[in-house]
Amino acid sequence: MTPSVLGDITRGTTNPNRLRRIDRWMLHVVCPIIRNSKDPVVVDLGYGATPITTQEMFHRFRKHVRPDVEVVGIEIDPIRVTQALEIVEPGLDFAYGGFEVPLPDARKPIAIRAFNVLRQYDESEVSKSWQLMTNRLAPEGFLVEGTCDEIGRRSSWVALRSQEKIPETFTISLHVGSLEMPSEIAPRLPKALIHRNVPGEKIYDFLQEFDRTWLGNSAMIPFGARQRWVAAVEALRSSYPILDNKVRWRLGEVTIPWDVVAPK
Template identity: 55%
Template sequence: MVRPAGSITRGTTAHNRLRRADRWIAAVHGPMLRAASRPLVVDLGYGASHVTTLELFTRLRRVVPGVEVVGIEIDPERVALAKPYEREGLSFALGGFELPVARPPALVRAFNVLRQYGEAEAWHWWDVLRGGLAPGGALVEGTCSETGHRAVWVGLSPGGPRTITFSARFDAFERPSDLADRLPKTLIHRNVPGERIHAFLRDFDHAWAVTAPYGAHGLRQRWLASVSALSGSWPVFRHPPLGGVARWRLGEITLPWAAVH
């Protein structure tokens, strides 16, 4: 048997930890998955519990009834614990970045998997995962806090990174730059003066500060005003499915990857 590619993670997980990313995936990639003849989604490195893979499956089935989801873990004990929860369309398998599935997946979700790697390794595994996608497929790779209240993820196509999304519960931060600790490994060490990601977070903090009066109407209104102000100088997506008020109200903001890298 070929040894799975990668290293075992801490495995930390919890109910609804990845809800923010799941609803984004359903909104942004639902049409692509519905258009696929046999849509396959991989949840890579689901951790010590099957729960977030099951939640992804449940949420995607609401918008893509025929979707198949495979949870992949490098730890055989975690796979054994998840097996009793298999059902039609949902399965669990031993593996790693090599993606041991029957056909190229239309989408791979990989959360809290690359934090333990260096920047060069993270770029490498991005390339490996992108190379395993079906034509027109997507990789969603990111990191979130243990509660899932702060998260950042990158949307990649087979051709490379395309978008970056910042998502937070409104009471989970004091200023937007608090999300910096959730940046992908390919960006986290670039959050220094002179780099685009640093400039973006600086300007987001400024927008948050000047829109403080909107806080009298609630933090959601302050967030909406901040994102609107920020979109005057940064290429924030302003229209569905990646942007617009409906997504901003959820505590999200998405930009082109090129804007911050």
Template identity: 45%
Template sequence: MADHAHNLRARLHTAHQPGAVGVITRGTTGYNRLRRCDRWMAHHAGIRRLLRDAPEPLAIDLGYGASHTTTVEWARWLRRITPDVRVIGLEIDPERVLPPREGVHFELGGFELAGHRPHLVRAFNVLRQYDVSQVTSTWAMVCERLAPGGLYVEGTCDELGRRASWVTLDAHGPRSLTLAWDPHDVDTPSDVAERLPKILIHRNVPGENIHALLQRLDAAWERCAGWSPHGPRIRWRHTLDLLREEGLPFEASRRPIRDNLITVPWEIVDPGAAQPGTAGD
């Protein structure tokens, strides 16, 4: 069981910058830690269209932490979509704000986005250190500051980036949940549960939608055990085929990628929605 003792209530302000909204977090990061989300973004049709259609595309990495590493890596991935994308890293700790490097600018700021109107915002391992009651308010604060059609990707991953999950939001709220993992790092899909986004991690109990989804993934994975000799990637592809036949809605990947991954509509895991077959359907 993951240790969540650090998930204490954080006050949504900081004494260092009166206009900035947030709290200084531990800021741990590392090379390639966010690679699974980076790859997903680089091949996501909606994100590609959003950045290519924008006359001056702007992407913000919110709360990049004690190192600029993952922000610079993200910028490289986004430049594969459009080389003129402008990338800004925002940090609420003044001591972490750096001079520009590798085409990326760094500024002081938090959930208010330092007055910018970006087309794309990424925040990883930030809300994990907040209280769950603060998630929806910070989501709303970011989303109302997006450029028209903008997207906000908020998620969590482990220290080495082998297990990750993220929620994609727009101006209307959450749209989807993505689970992604190193095919050789988990025994069952539900192993990624320890890195669910803050809004869902405490909901992984019987009777909750996220728990039902993970159990469904595990059941399909087990039924595809015959493909194990071909490796976990091939087994997962057949698991997805089975889930599709069973009627689970999820986004089809534009191309095969090295990660085991699934993106489902938010209503499948929405904590406020009734489970299929329960009262209120």
């Protein structure tokens, strides 16, 4: 009998390198945590119609974090799991499951990546889904949940610590060379925010101010989009508590505390 799982089958759209921006940020955050872990297992929840992004994550983490890290792709569609098992290799595996994050021997993952999964759920289901996943994490672990476009140029996500119900941070990551306005991220906001981008909500105010600082630094255009982006983020700091530094900003990233944009 097929075991009971928590969640619904998603459309499963995916493309090679679609999640590169998320992986890059996770490598920045996760390195010391995974390197110090006694059981370095990472879960990619809801990898979609093909397991390519899970495989890419595995090779990135093995190369840049530690050579014995394990990655498990979990999917609620058993057909997708069967197909993914064809690319299993030492340290990379796939399993049938959902938000309950089933791992053998009661193992607890050090990190969970859940991308383009909650986008297809109701906003009312987000908090419960977060809690289900964070309850499965190792004590020092974290969840990264968010959304991106089909080719990975527009991404945003939230990060939650183990056992927590509320995110710690919110991040947007954009390909600045193809950017007209920072608010272009709006269609790719996490489910918890996508319907809140309206006047009176904090995410709306944040994106409006970001657009203003972007437009206000049009004099930087001759120096390139990246320099303009960094200048816009610097200006944004006068109104918002921007985290990280120019190294991350130059990648098209901006991370802020969750409460700055949390729904009212």
